[in-house]
Amino acid sequence: MQTLVRIMRVLLTLALTAVVIGVIWLRFGISPSSALTPLDPAFVRLTPLEVATLPLATRFDMPMGSEHGALTYNARPFRISRHLGDDLNGIGGGNSDLGASVYASGAGRVVYAGIPGPGWGKMILIAHRLPDHDELGPVIQTMYAHLQSIRVEVGQLVQRGDEIGTVGTAEGAYLAHLHFEVRLGPYVNPGQGYADTPLNRVAPEQFIRAHRGAEADILNPPPEKD
Known part of the structure; x- marks a missing residue:
């Protein structure tokens, strides 16, 4: 009988401990709803396998106008006033390019598509694998x-x-233009558009000139496999 009483006391103690831990967890821990909250992209990076399976990008072109960016101009180049990209506008200025097509600069996979925060409007990030050399x-x-507008989905392969997508105004924050970086x-982080140092950004126009992979007078459509 005494053995049974001791067993019951142990079980009761364990049950009460579990209740206390449960109350503390619900009060201070992760609730079921918050556990389903998507991870902040600032803490996401592509795995080595994801990098290895990206489409090989052997050529890059400008994302507006023609492959050379015809009928566009760079209103705010890289690193002017701490700017981390190029602001590409239609040649007419103002909102003349509102709704104009935006093209994938190279073959790759969409790794982010959404609105990361105030002042950005809709954003797309495409990851590209460069040749080994x-x-x-x-x-x-x-x-x-x-x-x-965004016309692709996360995970989608693009050529x-x-x-x-189309050129916008960041939900009315600016006159229409494309901020291109x-x-x-491999870090999938929307980040900021201005900084005192270049961070992990490089000059877009210089990059495309160095990675065009075609003669200057070739304006052909993208191949079936880039």
Whole structure:
């Protein structure tokens, strides 16, 4: 009988301990709803396998106008006033390019598509795998921001020249233009558009000139496999 009483006391103690732990967890821990909250992209990076399976990008073109960016101009180049990208406008200025097509600069996979925060509007990040001999590789990302619309989904494979969205105003924050960046590395982080140092960004126009992979007079459509 005494053995049974001791067993019952132990079980009761364990039950009460479990109740106390449960109350503390619900009060201070992770609730079921918060456990389902998507991870902040600032803490996401592509795995080595994801990098290795990215489409190989052997050529890059401008994301607006023609492959050379015809009928567009760079209103605020990289690093002017701490700017981390290029602001590309239609040649007419103002909102003349509102709703104009934005194209994937190179073959890759969409790794982010959404609204990361105030002042960005809609944004797309595309990851690209560079050839083995490229000193900037193995992976870079192109970023397209202030969009009016997004026409791709996360995980979607795109070819150079595919329409991925349209030029917008960042929900009315600016006159219409495309904020375009080229980023080094596998970190999927919308980040900021201005900083005292370049961070992991490189000059977009210089990058495309160095990675065009075609003669200057070739304006052909993207191949079936880039």
